[in-house]
Every structure is written in structure tokens, then in C-alpha cells.
Amino acid sequence: MNIVVCVKQVPDTNEVKIDPVKGTLIRDGVPSIINPDDKNAIEEALRLKDKHGANVTVITMGPPQAEVALKEAIAMGADDAILISDRAFAGSDTLATSRTLAGAITKLDFDIVMAGRQAIDGDTAQVGPGIAESLNLPQVTYVENVEFDGKNLKIRKALEDGYEVLEVQTPCLLTAIDSLNEPRYMQMKNIFTAYDKEVIMWNASDIDVNPEHLGLKGSPTKVKKTWTKETKGSGEIVELPAKEAAAVAISKLKEKHYI
Amino acid sequence: MFPIDQYKKMGEIGLLGLPFGTEYEGAGGDYLSYILAVEEISKVDASVGISYSVQTSLNMSAISTYGSEDQKKKYLPDLCTGRKIGSFGLTEPGAGTDAAGVRTVAVKDGDNYILNGQKCFITNSPIADTFVIFAMTDRSKGTKGLSAFIVEKAFPGISIGKIEDKMGIRSAQVGEIIMEDCVVPAENLMGKEGKGFGIAMKTLDGGRIGVAAQALGIAEGAMDHTIAYMKERKQFGRAIHKFQYLQFRMADMKAKIEQARYLVYKAAMDKNNGKPYAESAALAKMVASDCAMEVTTNCVQMHGGYGFIKDYPVERMMRDSKITQIYEGTNEVMRMVISGNMFR
Numbered sequence: 222m223n224i225v226v227c228v229k230q231v232p233d234t235n236e237v238k239i240d241p242v243k244g245t246l247i248r249d250g251v252p253s254i255i256n257p258d259d260k261n262a263i264e265e266a267l268r269l270k271d272k273h274g275a276n277v278t279v280i281t282m283g284p285p286q287a288e289v290a291l292k293e294a295i296a297m298g299a300d301d302a303i304l305i306s307d308r309a310f311a312g313s314d315t316l317a318t319s320r321t322l323a324g325a326i327t328k329l330d331f332d333i334v335m336a337g338r339q340a341i342d343g344d345t346a347q348v349g350p351g352i353a354e355s356l357n358l359p360q361v362t363y364v365e366n367v368e369f370d371g372k373n374l375k376i377r378k379a380l381e382d383g384y385e386v387l388e389v390q391t392p393c394l395l396t397a398i399d400s401l402n403e404p405r406y407m408q409m410k411n412i413f414t415a416y417d418k419e420v421i422m423w424n425a426s427d428i429d430v431n432p433e434h435l436g437l438k439g440s441p442t443k444v445k446k447t448w449t450k451e452t453k454g455s456g457e458i459v460e461l462p463a464k465e466a467a468a469v470a471i472s473k474l475k476e477k478h479y480i
Numbered sequence: 481m482f483p484i485d486q487y488k489k490m491g492e493i494g495l496l497g498l499p500f501g502t503e504y505e506g507a508g509g510d511y512l513s514y515i516l517a518v519e520e521i522s523k524v525d526a527s528v529g530i531s532y533s534v535q536t537s538l539n540m541s542a543i544s545t546y547g548s549e550d551q552k553k554k555y556l557p558d559l560c561t562g563r564k565i566g567s568f569g570l571t572e573p574g575a576g577t578d579a580a581g582v583r584t585v586a587v588k589d590g591d592n593y594i595l596n597g598q599k600c601f602i603t604n605s606p607i608a609d610t611f612v613i614f615a616m617t618d619r620s621k622g623t624k625g626l627s628a629f630i631v632e633k634a635f636p637g638i639s640i641g642k643i644e645d646k647m648g649i650r651s652a653q654v655g656e657i658i659m660e661d662c663v664v665p666a667e668n669l670m671g672k673e674g675k676g677f678g679i680a681m682k683t684l685d686g687g688r689i690g691v692a693a694q695a696l697g698i699a700e701g702a703m704d705h706t707i708a709y710m711k712e713r714k715q716f717g718r719a720i721h722k723f724q725y726l727q728f729r730m731a732d733m734k735a736k737i738e739q740a741r742y743l744v745y746k747a748a749m750d751k752n753n754g755k756p757y758a759e760s761a762a763l764a765k766m767v768a769s770d771c772a773m774e775v776t777t778n779c780v781q782m783h784g785g786y787g788f789i790k791d792y793p794v795e796r797m798m799r800d801s802k803i804t805q806i807y808e809g810t811n812e813v814m815r816m817v818i819s820g821n822m823f824r
Contacts, residue, residue: 409494409507
């Protein structure tokens with residue numbers, strides 16, 4: 222079985238600060254990490270590998286320094302890693318990104334494509350489904366459990382107020398959420414192997430994609446404005462029995478003509 | 481409480497077997513990488529740091545360097561992966577640095593050796609499965625009569641005596657080993673009879689780099705906590721890191737830590753590169769442990785009254801530092817090693 226896992230290197234948003242004037246992320250000096258949901262996707266691929274045997278390939282589209290994220294995935298236990306990097310990809314929105322990744326994945330043998338649900342820097346949750354559409358694959362998003370009998374996958378998909386159990390044939394695409402599993406720590410011996418192992422570098426000419434669909438040109442999304450959420454004034458806390466407190470709340474809302 | 485579950489996990493991810501070959505389920509890394517790992521662990525918990533160093537630098541290094549192929553195959557995989565815990569028994573009530581005073585005896589009896597004696601201050605002994613034990617096979621020859629054995633907890637006649645109540649590294653398990661007609665198969669002799677002294681001394685040289693890395697880690701951990709505290713703590717209307725006198729004291733501490741760091745890494749690299757490392761290990765241990773004691777004492781001072789209470793970690797780190805100046809050869813003995821090389 223061949224599993225391809227799509228990952229993204231993202232700034233660690235626990236450490237990130239926002240430029241108050243431009244409303245953009247200050248990325249300088251912020252450590253880069255593998256997107257957390259993507260780590261769950263890697264872990265699930267590795268669990269399938271441990272149980273059923275599989276070749277796990279991690280793939281990312283990004284700048285050359287994204288190689289570090291791929292090395293970490295190798296140290297976790299992935300077999301191969303591909304970095305697709307080209308100036309032509311600059312300015313890609315989620316559509317262009319998913320077409321680019323699909324154009325690379327189509328060059329590989331795969332039974333399952335896995336991705337994280339969404340990235341902590343963009344929060345769109347569109348790239349995984351976009352890849353599935355480009356490759357014309359069945360997809361299950363928000364995956365919280367995977368069972369595999371050697372042929373078919375039985376997937377539990379999280380819903381807002383419950384879950385669905387779905388059977389899916391391979392090839393297919395799954396997007397992982399954090400409750401799917403607990404990603405393993407890197408194995409020391411794999412860290413040493415990761416240094417010896419070469420990451421495969423692909424550029425725009427190595428992948429199967431219409432050049433018109435790449436980068437800024439292939440990105441219909443236009444960002445009109447970015448801004449930081451204004452912090453509201455602190456609320457008022459009244460310490461009264463529930464009934465009286467409700468009466469106070471109602472009078473306040475009436476005062477402001479909300480009700 | 482020693483965090484045994486986390487320690488076992490260190491084995492699972494390959495930390496305990498970091499510098500040993502993959503054929504023994506080690507990680508195939510080098511000594512410097514291992515030393516960096518001891519340093520990182522000790523930034524947070526020096527007790528786990530020393531348990532790690534004793535298992536890897538002393539117990540496993542001795543087996544890896546001086547054990548036969550059969551002994552390595554039998555013992556290293558379980559130790560590398562944390563399925564078994566390792567310990568190193570040299571010190572006795574009457575013999576620490578002066579190994580000629582070892583009173584534990586090993587008498588050959590057919591296919592076995594019968595060991596009798598007592599070891600003290602042995603790190604990991606209460607939790608260990610696999611011991612490297614030094615005993616006299618011929619007391620008349622002094623240090624040339626000392627031999628090394630691999631002893632399993634399951635062998636008849638070995639037990640653990642008193643567990644020490646210590647000033648620092650309080651969760652590290654340190655205790656006595658008591659051997660009463662302990663039966664050890666002759667195949668568990670490491671090297672030849674009489675080779676124990678060389679094995680002990682050379683292994684301790686490597687262990688000292690581990691202790692040096694532990695000390696370095698303690699100093700760095702204390703410094704990190706202190707920087708954070710100095711940014712928070714306000715006096716006279718400003719954060720205390722704004723006071724130049726305190727800034728300069730911190731700069732001095734940073735310099736001490738960097739001095740220690742280079743000596744520790746140098747010693748590890750000497751060992752990696754197959755160069756002699758007894759002296760560089762002694763220098764590293766002496767400088768790094770003095771650095772840890774000084775830096776942690778100053779870090780307590782920077783915390784004021786809060787540094788003296790147990791709610792803040794620098795109090796523990798100061799107590800943890802003291803032992804690094806003492807064990808695996810006191811800093812006085814380190815000076816003997818260094819000057820001994822000078823006037824040979």
C-alpha cells in the first residue's frame with residue numbers, strides 16, 4: 222500500500238504576534254513547525270504502515286526551508302519526502318495550491334492520500350478537499366477514526382453534534398483532526414537517518430499541472446483587506462442570584478435598544 | 481518519585497541507546513548527540529539526567545566497550561530500549577575514588593563466581609535490572625585483582641539495601657547493593673580477571689562527560705527560569721531586569737555557561753574522534769559543575785525570597801547542582817587527573 226501525506230510548514234502560532242498596523246503575522250524569529258493536524262495525518266499513515274505495511278511519502282509545497290518539516294516527518298518514520306518548490310508557485314491561494322499538490326501526487330502511486338483538516342496559519346480547510354476534487358477522488362474530511370481490513374476503509378467522521386461511519390474504497394483522500402490520534406515523537410535512530418536521506422526536490426516542470434493554474438495567476442482569491450480583531454471592552458460582572466441577574470441583563474439590553 | 485514511565489519512554493524513542501549501534505537496537509548516534517540529550521533533559525530534571533547518564537555512559541558503555549559479542553547481544557538491546565534499566569556498582573563504604581579498597585570478593589566456583597560484599601551510593605540500583613559490578617578476584621594484587629561482572633537482578637543472592645535520602649537529585653534512585661553468596665555465571669565476567677580497574681577508570685572518564693552535561697543543563701535551566709522571572713518581577717516601579725547591576729551579573733553567568741559548554745562539547749568530541757579524553761572529561765566536569773553551583777546560587781539570589789522557597793524551581797536546581805561537584809570523582813580528584821597529566 223502507498224500512502225501520500227500532504228503537510229505544511231507553518232509558524233508556531235502559539236509564539237506568533239500580529240503587526241498592529243498592517244494586520245499581518247510577524248513571522249520573524251517565530252519557530253516553524255509541522256502543522257498540527259498534518260502531524261495527525263502522518264501518524265495515522267504510520268499506524269497503517271506499522272499494522273499493514275505501507276510506503277509513506279510526505280509531500281509539501283513551500284520554500285526550500287520547508288525541507289526541515291519533511292526531515293521531521295522522516296524522523297517520525299516516513300519513507301520518502303518530496304518538496305515541491307518553485308518561484309512560479311508564489312502567491313498561490315488554496316485553489317492553486319491544491320492543483321499544484323494534485324499535479325505532484327498524480328505522478329506517484331497511491332492508495333490513500335492524507336492531509337490535515339486545516340492549517341493553523343490560514344484555517345481554510347480547503348486544500349485537502351481541493352486536492353481530492355482535482356484528482357477526482359472520494360474524500361472524507363474530519364476523520365477521527367480509521368479502520369482498514371486490507372481492502373476497504375471504515376472511517377468515522379466527526380460532525381458538530383456526533384459522528385458518521387462511512388465505508389470508503391481506495392484510492393481516496395482523508396483529512397485528519399487532532400482527536401484521530403496522538404502523534405509519535407521522532408525516533409532517535411530515524412533522526413540520524415533523516416540527515417542521510419535526501420529529500421526529493423521537484424519544481425513546476427516536474428509536476429503535471431497546467432501552468433495557467435499556478436501561483437498568483439491561478440489564484441482567483443483576492444485579499445481585499447486584513448485586520449486584527451478589535452478587542453472588546455471588558456464585560457460587567459454582576460454578582461446576584463440568577464433571577465435578579467437576569468433582570469439586570471434585560472434592563473441593560475433594553476437600555477441599548479437591543480430588545 | 482522517580483518518573484519511571486517517562487524514563488521508559490526515553491528508551492522507546494531511542495534516547496537511552498542513542499550512542500550505540502542499531503545492531504543492538506541503539507540509535508546509531510554519536511557521543512556528542514548523546515551528551516546534548518543529557519544536557520536537554522537536565523535543564524528540566526537533573527534526577528532523570530543522572531539516571532540517564534549512569535545507564536548510558538557507565539552501565540551500557542562498559543558493556544558495549546568491554547563486553548563480549550555474546551554479552552552485548554544479550555544485554556544491550558533491552559537496555560537501549562528501556563525494557564531494562566542499568567546500574568554501575570563500584571563505590572563501597574571504604575572505596576570510592578580509591579578503587580583498590582574494594583572489599584567485594586568474587587570466588588570462582590565451577591561455572592560460576594560467588595560474589596560477597598556491599599556497594600553504596602549506587603545510582604539506579606533500586607530500579608535496575610542489569611548491574612555492572614566490580615569485585616576482587618584476587619585481593620593480594622590490589623587494583624590488578626579487580627574484575628568486572630554483569631549481574632542480573634534475578635540472580636540469587638543480590639538485594640537492595642538502604643535507599644538514600646539526599647540533599648538534591650531527590651527523585652533519582654540511589655541505594656545500596658548487597659551481595660550474599662550471589663551466584664554469577666562465569667560467562668558474565670567482562671573481559672578477563674584482573675581487568676576491572678582499567679574498565680572502571682576508563683568508563684568513569686566517559687561518565688564524567690555525562691555529569692558535566694548534566695551540570696551544564698542545570699545551569700542553563702536555572703538561567704532560563706531566572707530570565708523569565710526578572711521580566712515579570714517589579715521593584716521600584718520597573719521590572720528587575722532593568723537594573724544594570726543585575727543585567728551585568730546575568731552577563732557574567734552567561735559567560736560561565738558558555739565556557740562550560742565548550743569544554744563539555746570538546747570532551748564529547750574527543751571521545752567521538754577516538755582521541756584520549758580523560759583530561760578533557762575531567763576539565764569539563766570540574767568547570768561545568770562549578771558553573772552549575774555558582775549559577776544556580778546566583779539564580780536563587782536573583783529570585784530574592786522567592787528563590788528560597790520550593791514553589792520556584794531554582795531552589796531545587798541549587799540543591800541538584802551540589803552533587804555534580806562530588807560524584808563520579810570529586811572536583812578535587814579532577815584536579816589530580818588534570819595535574820597528573822601535566823607532570824607525567
